[in-house]
Amino acid sequence: MTDRIAELEAESSRLAAERDAFRDQRNGVIKDNERLIERAEQSVEARLHAENATRTAQREIARLKARVAELEAAQDSFLLPWAYQLDAKSLDNFTIDLTRAADAPLMIVVDEIHQTVAQWRELVAKRSTGAVTSDGR
Structure with missing residues (x-):
């Protein structure tokens, strides 16, 4: 019976080690996922910021072109x-x-x-x- 107890304790230790290794691996994957999600969110935020800046610049360019045309027309009429x-x-x-x-x-x-x-x-x-x-x- 002692042999059986020793076997069960060894099996229990092995299973506990596998569980701990699996838990560590799972926690590592979760941390990797969290880092990837954070990087993806930063990338999306940077892209949105760049798109907003582009749209703002395009609106400003259009406004300035219209103003130049207006001033040129005024100059011509002057x-x-x-x-x-x-x-x-x-x-x-x-x-x-x-x-x-x-x-x-x-x-x-x-x-x-x-x-x-x-x-x-x-x-x-x-x-x-x-x-x-x-x-x-």
Whole structure:
């Protein structure tokens, strides 16, 4: 009977060692899974952040392109439609007037240029209605 008890104790010890080894292996797999899940979550978070940043950048690019188009259209409407109506002599006089405006002190240069452009735009408008002769009078 002692032999049987010794066999059972040995079997019990072996089974306990297998159980402990299996438990350690299972715990290792669980830890690996937890690390993999954490890495996957970080990867998903990084991807979402990058996608959001891309969408934000694309919206900003679209907004800036629209603003550039708006400013270019405003620039065209500011100068080109009426400037195309100037003959060579008038265009030369306009350039001379702009040069004089640019010679003013820096603080008033922009205002001078705007006034000069406004005067010439008005002159062209009057010319188109026949209210002014070609020499500007």
